Amino acid sequence: MAIRLVIFEDNEILRSSLCTLLGSSGDYQIVGMYGDVMEAEQIIRSTRPDVVVLDIDMPVRDGISAIPIIKQVDNAISVVMYTQFEDDDRLFRSLCAGADGYVLKKTTPLKLFEAIAEVHKGGVPMSPAIAQKVLNSFREKAKPKQEEYFLTVRETEVLKLLVKGYTVKYIAADLHMAYETCRSHLRNIYKKLHVRCGKEAIAKILKDRINLNR
Amino acid sequence: MAIRLVIFEDNEILRSSLCTLLGSSGDYQIVGMYGDVMEAEQIIRSTRPDVVVLDIDMPVRDGISAIPIIKQVDNAISVVMYTQFEDDDRLFRSLCAGADGYVLKKTTPLKLFEAIAEVHKGGVPMSPAIAQKVLNSFREKAKPKQEEYFLTVRETEVLKLLVKGYTVKYIAADLHMAYETCRSHLRNIYKKLHVRCGKEAIAKILKDRINLNR
DNA sequence: TAAAATATCACCCTTAAAGGGGATTGACAG
DNA sequence: CTGTCAATCCCCTTTAAGGGTGATATTTTA
Structure with a gap:
C-alpha cells in the first residue's frame, strides 16, 4: 500500500x-x-x-x-x-x-x-x-559518569529510593526491611560514596548522572 | 576505491x-x-x-x-x-x-x-x-523542563546551596543570614515546589533539570 | 573449610530538619 | 497612606536523620 x-x-x-x-x-x-x-x-x-x-x-x-x-x-x-x-x-x-x-x-x-x-x-x-x-x-x-562505587544489590535498591526523595521509614517499608536495617545500609552507602548525608548522596547521584540500574 | x-x-x-x-x-x-x-x-x-x-x-x-x-x-x-x-x-x-x-x-x-x-x-x-x-x-x-515556580531571588540563592547538599546551618552562614531566616525561606521554597522536605526538593530540581541560574 | 562480605536487626544518643505560629522592617503599588 | 510582599528573626514541638557499636544468619569467596 x-x-x-x-x-x-x-x-x-x-x-x-x-x-x-x-x-x-x-x-x-x-x-x-x-x-x-x-x-x-x-x-x-x-x-x-x-x-x-x-x-x-x-x-x-x-x-x-x-x-x-x-x-x-x-x-x-x-x-x-x-x-x-x-x-x-x-x-x-x-x-x-x-x-x-x-x-x-x-x-x-x-x-x-x-x-x-x-x-x-x-x-x-x-x-x-x-x-x-x-x-x-x-x-x-x-554520557553518564560510569564511576564505580562497589555498591551491593541491596544498597543500590535503597539508594534508588533515597534518590527519589523518600524518607528512611518509607524506604524500609517499601523494601520490606526493618528501619534499622535500612539505616545500616544507608550508613554503608554514605561511606562508599564519600558523602555525609542523604542530601549529599542525592546530589551526587543526580549531578553525576550515575546510573543505578545495572 | x-x-x-x-x-x-x-x-x-x-x-x-x-x-x-x-x-x-x-x-x-x-x-x-x-x-x-x-x-x-x-x-x-x-x-x-x-x-x-x-x-x-x-x-x-x-x-x-x-x-x-x-x-x-x-x-x-x-x-x-x-x-x-x-x-x-x-x-x-x-x-x-x-x-x-x-x-x-x-x-x-x-x-x-x-x-x-x-x-x-x-x-x-x-x-x-x-x-x-x-x-x-x-x-x-x-529540553530542560523550564517550569516556573516564582521563587524570589533570596529563595533561589538558598535553594542553590541546598541542592549542593549543604545543611541549613551552613547555608545560613554562607548567605549571612540567621538560621531561622534560612528555615523560613526553605519553608516557602517547599511550598512553592510542592515538596515536603529538602531531599524531595533536591531530587525535583536535579531530575527535572531546573535551571536556577537564569 | 575458614574467612570475608552481605543482609539483617537492635539500642543509645546527638543533631538536623520540619511544621506551626508569630513579629518586625523596608519597599513598592494602588 | 495602607495593604502586600519580601526578608529578616525568634520560640516551641515533633519527627527524621545520623554516628557509634554490636550481634546474627547467610552467602560468597579465597
Whole structure:
C-alpha cells in the first residue's frame, strides 16, 4: 500500500517537481501539497497522511511551528523536515518539537524518498551531517559518569529510593526491611560514596548522572 | 576505491559468510577478520582500515572495549557495531565510547553493507529502533523542563546551596543570614515546589533539570 | 573449610530538619 | 497612606536523620 504524503513547501518549482517525481512511483501517494502551514491542522485532519514533508523556511509561519499541530492530530503521523538549513538551532528545535527525520535539500531528492520510506518504517532518517550533530550532542549530554562505587544489590535498591526523595521509614517499608536495617545500609552507602548525608548522596547521584540500574 | 574493512566477529559461520558476501562486491576490501579483539591495536595499526565492524559479545573482552583503542590509533577510522543486542546500556556505552554506527544483526546483512558505506561517507547508520532510542534520549536531554515556580531571588540563592547538599546551618552562614531566616525561606521554597522536605526538593530540581541560574 | 562480605536487626544518643505560629522592617503599588 | 510582599528573626514541638557499636544468619569467596 502506498504511503500517503502531504508536502508543505513554499518553492513552487521544487513542489511541482517533487510531485512529479513522487507521483511517478507507485510507492507514494501525494494527498496534499501546500505552500504554507497556515491551514495545517485542518489539512492534516482531512487528508490523514502517513508522512508529512515539511520545509522550514516558509512565509508567515515556519515549518517547525506546524510539528506539534500535526503530532497533536495524530502522533503516529511521521514528520520529515526537508530544508536547506543545517544550523544547530533549527535542528534542535525541530527534533524537540517532534520531527522524526531531517533531510537537507542539498542532497538528491532520492534521499528524500528513501527518508520517507524509512520514517514510515519507524526509522529516523537524517542527512549524515545532521546525524553527526545529534550523535555528538548525545555523547556530550547523555554520557553518564560510569564511576564505580562497589555498591551491593541491596544498597543500590535503597539508594534508588533515597534518590527519589523518600524518607528512611518509607524506604524500609517499601523494601520490606526493618528501619534499622535500612539505616545500616544507608550508613554503608554514605561511606562508599564519600558523602555525609542523604542530601549529599542525592546530589551526587543526580549531578553525576550515575546510573543505578545495572 | 574500495573501502578497507576489518571485521571482529566471534561467530565463525557468520564471519565467513560476511567475508563471502562482502568480498563478492568490488566496493569492499576485507583486510582482516578476527574472532576476538585481543590484538586489536596491533591489527588496526598494521591493516589501517577505513571502517571496522565490531561485534559486541565476544570471548574474553567485549567489542565496546576495543572502540577507544581503535579511535586512538586513528580517529578517522569509522566503527560500526554489529550486534544482536539492543539494550540501552550497550548502546549508550558503545556510542559514548565513540562508535559511529549501530546495526542490529536481526536486520539483513544488506543493511550492514549499506551502513558501512554510509559511515564511510561520514554518516551515522543505525537500525531504526536504535535511532529512535538515540533521538528520544536527545529530546529529553536537550529540553530542560523550564517550569516556573516564582521563587524570589533570596529563595533561589538558598535553594542553590541546598541542592549542593549543604545543611541549613551552613547555608545560613554562607548567605549571612540567621538560621531561622534560612528555615523560613526553605519553608516557602517547599511550598512553592510542592515538596515536603529538602531531599524531595533536591531530587525535583536535579531530575527535572531546573535551571536556577537564569 | 575458614574467612570475608552481605543482609539483617537492635539500642543509645546527638543533631538536623520540619511544621506551626508569630513579629518586625523596608519597599513598592494602588 | 495602607495593604502586600519580601526578608529578616525568634520560640516551641515533633519527627527524621545520623554516628557509634554490636550481634546474627547467610552467602560468597579465597
